[in-house]
Amino acid sequence: MSDKEDTESEETMMMKILGSQKKSKKIQEPGGRQYTDEEETSTNDAGKGDLNAILKKIMSAKKENSSSAIQSGSPVEPVQRPDLTVGAPEYVSPSDAAASAGSISKETPPDRTKEADADDVRWSLNRIMAEIGSQSPTGEEDRKRSIAAAKKTTLPPETPQVKQTEQLYESGRLPDELEALRTPQVGQPTDLDEKIVSVDQISDLSARILPKSATFSVEEIRIHGRVNVYEGRGSGTLPSEINKIWQQQFPSGIFKEFDLEEEPDLEKKTGITSSKKIGLSGIFKAIRHETEEYNPKLHGPLVDLTFQQKPGLEEIEVYPVNEPYAYIRIIYDHATHEYTYQVIEPLLSEPEKDLLKELKERLFETLDINTKDISKEEARLKLRAAADSIMQDYGIHLSPIEREKILYNMYKDFLGDGLIDAIMHDKYIEDISCDGVNNPIFAYHSSYESMKTSLLYHDAAELDSFVTKLAQRAGKYISIAEPILDATMSDGSRIQMTLGQEVTAHGSTFTIRKFKDEPITPTDLIEWRTFAPLSIAYIWLAVENGKSAIFAGGTASGKTTSLNAISLFIPPLAKVVSLEDTREVKLPHPNWIPSVTRDSFDAAGRGEINMYELLRAAMRQRPEYIIVGEVRGKECQTLFQAMSTGHVTYSTIHADSVSSVVHRIENPPMDVPRNMLSALDIVCIQVQARVGGKRIRRNKQIIEILDIDPRTNELITNEVFKWRSATDEINYSGKSYVLEEIMEAKGWNENRMREELKRRQEVLEWMRIKKIRHYKDVAKILISYHRDPETVIETVRKDLYE
Structure with a gap:
């Protein structure tokens, strides 16, 4: 029997078997080809029988051809197969490899032989189904699909001796390559629908989907020019x-955003030139002492930046955040391998603390300023003048350093952010987190990452008051009934707060994500x-x-x-x-x-x-x-x-x-x-x-x-x-x-x-x-x-x- 007749016989046999199946629901492919739902599921019982029948027919035909060739004494010529891979290296089939290996080793493992035979049978089925598809009404389209699948499976050359391997397919399940051919997946949603495919993995998409090749080289320049020549700060000094x-x-x-913003002339706007023009000091100027303004060069620094050496501690750096009032020191602990964020501010003695408390109470009673209507600097001048007036009314005379320390703490409480004011001035800090009473405040530094600071709230009432003040400044309301709040601070920073122990066990908390100016x-x-x-x-x-x-x-x-x-x-x-x-x-x-x-x-x-x-x-x-x-x-x-x-x-x-x-x-x-x-x-x-x-x-x-x-x-x-x-x-x-x-x-x-x-x-x-x-x-x-x-x-x- 010739190769052509053998192929036609196998195809006729397969078509008869498939045609003898009971009628079932037909599924229409977009290309026009129909297939049944029994074909779609590999676990269908009828499908199992048909598949085993096909395999037995193929193996019987191969066996008969092989035996007839041996009886006649004529050599069996291998079937010439189409080369579907362009420029692919010559393939050595598993069965050939096993045969050649037998000449070197004493025994070929039986499981290896099964794998080789399975590959031979897989190729035969692939070839038959591809040829059947080419004769269908949509043969050209199915043939292309078969060839594309065959490209993924390297074709082994046929060996003269093939063993029966029906036991390999007793489960009725085809290999993945044949399943893809027998059960088309076009248009059916699967778990792979969410897969992201790179364009480099696709070679046969039409121009409707992708334009041309889109490939061209681009020069990436690397300039090593002069540095530190100019540093713009919105001053209008561009070329x-x-x-x-x-x-x-x-x-x-x-x-208008680019128009240079002139500093407000506070003297013209408010008529304030110094603290002696505010309050009763203007009336009793003749009997009042002139207040001497603080001068760092003349009176010395407000803070002591001396580092107290301790075993295992190393000072990494010190930098100002609100000079001359607040500085930051980064300390490294060699024992724990941790960084500490130390805030350095003017220290108040006990008498100075008592005076500050008394001044704050008097200012609460007498001062009536809406900080939303005026700038921060203007409010600062008004607060400074009011405090000077109260101290002069009571005949309190302080040195320039003592007076400046008290005024700085007043600024923090009235206009600033209280205990965390220095951290808020640090441009390297990204996040600030307070986890409750008697817990240190943490800060996330752009260079040293998360660090424990030297600050903490000792009193729950103080922390509750600060959280409530932050909410009020943001135009929001926080209470025991609604103890969770998200808000935006005046500088644009985002803040999340909780009040009391209603939802957080350690008391009120807040987390600030700073906004860059x-x-x-x-x-x-x-x-x-x-x-x-x-x-x-x-x-x-x-x-x-x-x-x-x-x-x-x-x-x-x-x-x-x-x-x-x-x-x-x-x-x-x-x-x-x-x-x-x-x-x-x-x-x-x-x-x-x-x-x-x-x-x-x-x-x-x-x-x-x-x-x-x-x-x-x-x-x-x-x-x-x-x-x-x-x-x-x-x-x-x-x-x-x-x-x-x-x-x-x-x-x-x-x-x-x-x-x-x-x-x-x-x-x-x-x-x-x-x-x-x-x-x-x-x-x-x-x-x-x-x-x-x-x-x-x-x-x-x-x-x-x-x-x-x-x-x-x-x-x-x-x-x-x-x-x-x-x-x-x-x-x-x-x-x-x-x-x-x-x-x-x-x-x-x-x-x-x-x-x-x-x-x-x-x-x-x-x-x-x-x-x-x-x-x-x-x-x-x-x-x-x-x-x-x-x-x-x-x-x-x-x-x-x-």
């Missing part, structure tokens, strides 16, 4: 070319190596051309900081709406509407305005850019609807990978359908890690969301930048579909795109080298580049390369 562009493009008054800029992100200059230039182009992004990461990984920094890339006159629980985003754009949520007025929830309602209202304001501080609930659906309708959106989410981002977004309480995820363009993954024992924040990945594979419902992604922890470098992958879309929209070629990325890297590096880090200065340069790029790049290159 003359930048100021000239600014004056020509933007008339005075458009960007000056927003972080892209220059800072490059200086701290959180981002590379090329990755920031990539984001600059993406933001300017309306690509939406989400910043994901863990707690304190820099999500909101990065979001605030890249917001400076938004075109200068675009309409921006920001939505937050607490105010953190700060933009210089004149057409910007900052919105914040509001808590309810009572326990019934009346008057509450949440993020979802704010976002719904923002959609009616026709914004071009929407910034959401963090998505947690159903507002995420509205956010993606905004993306789908053409609004550019930026937000943050707690997740550590693209897979976890998709998992959170698709599941309750967000419940965003997967087909809406393709409206998102970029996901930036932020991490907090350690390199060389030092805590750092890095942009771990920048990943593009390309589309959804219609066949598998998998999300197709492309990794553009990746952080290598071993070298602490951020590398470009060489492929970007976002950049290709920008090229097509603007009509640029690859050389033009490379030149634009290089220009923007040079501007960013120039600002870093010149130490232009204040957000007003950075924003001026970015906006000037948006309006007149040629003049800006000429100035930059002249300064960098000449």
